[in-house]
Amino acid sequence: MARTIEDISQGIKKSFVENATLAEAYNLQAGLTFDEQFSALSIEAALVFIVSSAIWTLESLWDIFRSDTEKHIEESYTTSIPWYYQKALEFQLGDDLIFDAAKYAYAYKDIDTDKRIVKYVAIREVKTENGVMFLKFYYSGENKAAIPTEHRSAFEQYIKLIGAAGMHYEFVTQDPDPIRIKLRIYYNPLLLDDTGVRLSGGGMPVKEAIESYLNTIAYGGVFYASKLVDRIQQAEGVKDVELISETWNGSTSLQRKIEAISGAFILDFHSEDITYNVELDELE
Incomplete structure (x- = not known):
């Protein structure tokens, strides 16, 4: 892994002040660091930074090359x-x-x-x-x-x-697992109506957020309730979210995570599964 420019600079500076020839040429004092004897605006400090940056760039390229090589080997390895x-x-x-x-x-x-x-x-x-x-x-x-x-x-x-x-x-190979999501949404009535429809432009931000989350789960991945809530919290007009239950594979419960039987999920949407509530004292 490439060292930071600061780490490389400190190594060069340490070698600089410990070099007998340079110490004599610059009349350096023993026991003092490079930074204690050279201004940050000095030519020597600028050269140290330039060399350190060049070394860091080279080490970073080595990291990229190593990563690409390892990936190529892994992907080319038969039956991996x-x-x-x-x-x-x-x-x-x-x-x-x-x-x-x-x-x-x-x-x-x-x-x-x-x-x-x-x-x-x-x-x-x-x-x-x-x-x-x-x-x-x-x-x-x-x-x-x-x-x-x-x-x-x-x-x-x-x-x-x-x-x-x-x-x-x-x-x-199966069609995506249907999943029903039951929620209680606290919303901003300036942006949504009491059925969750966007007042400006139409559409249902909460439903869209749920579908967006399900679609972004990697194929063969896992549904996480916390990540769903996080996604809904970001939806337009949503003040707060209460996840009540999930209905999946024939049972209804509140599960922290679910692994799809098919490898993917699709929303089984029922409008009655989402209730919308306003708390006037929390309006912004």
Whole structure:
């Protein structure tokens, strides 16, 4: 990791005052630091800063190069999670795989991005109680919709062919999990009406905030109640938020976090799930 310019400068300054030749040339006093003997506006101080900045730039470039190299190695490493992720997105519906004897790997003869129907992928390493390790693939198409039934076996066979021999897989492709959110909103009546509609321009800021949060959850990610509340707090006209419950997977409760069965969520909106209240003494 690149050192700071200040750290580099201090190292140069220390070496400067400890150098016998420079000490004699500048008539430096032993025991005093560089900053105690040179003005911050001196040519020597300016040169130290310039050299330190150049060294910092070089070290920063090394960091970037190292990071890019490590990322490339990780993504290129056959059967690593990043490798599987990239290969899943490269699946081409209707095309056969050709075995490359030189590389001991399967590949498509021609690349056709129009045939790539898998748009979202998440992969998890899972271990059973018996100690058997397998990879769980969540995958879906446009708008995170489930891949049609007639196309699933082709994708699953593709993964098994290109993947590691002996590896076990589980595949999940479903439409996003519906989730109902019940809220009590305290709002500014200068900006919203009592149904949550924006007085200027229309639209429902709270509903929009919920949908925005659900859409920004990474595919295969986790719903966090606290992050939802934070997003709603930022919505236009909202003074305060009380999260009452979530209805998901057939049950209603107040959960801190939820992991989607399908890998994604979609709002199951019912207007009666959100009540709007005004507290006049809190108006700004």
